[in-house]
Amino acid sequence: MALMITDECINCDVCEPECPNEAISMGELYYVIDPAKCTECVGHFGEPQCVQVCPVECIPVNPEHVETQDQLHRKYLNLVALALRPGEPLPAGSQS
Template identity: 65%
Template sequence: MALMITDECINCDVCEPECPNHAISQGAEIYEIDPELCTECVGHFNEPQCQQVCPVDCIPLDPDRKESKETLMDRYIRITAKA
């Protein structure tokens, strides 16, 4: 699954620089996660870094984007190959 940022986001700016895939950006009102870039940090870290630093715990798994670890690893490989 990709992660998502809920309306509880307080725009504290701590999650964006932690994302190794640059999937997090400022949206119209709150930060947003691009699901095409989110790998839940698979390939980089053991746990999603944005979840680790979020002070209000507003970054859950997106229930509409169920993805296996293999799919997330394939995305990681695709993203890092472009870099």
């Protein structure tokens, strides 16, 4: 399940730098999360970092992008593979 940022966002700027997948960016009025890049921090952390730091609790699960933990882990592996240079090994613990 990718996360989403609701219109309750106050643009405090704390979530964007916490996202290890660079899935968070400024939208027209408030921050948005790219569901193609959001793994809910699976592969990086035990909990979504944006949710942990959000002072107004405006980052729920996006009901339009429901994914299992396995799907989120596969998405994480694909994102890591895209970011790697040819021949570079996957980070420890990320091989399935």
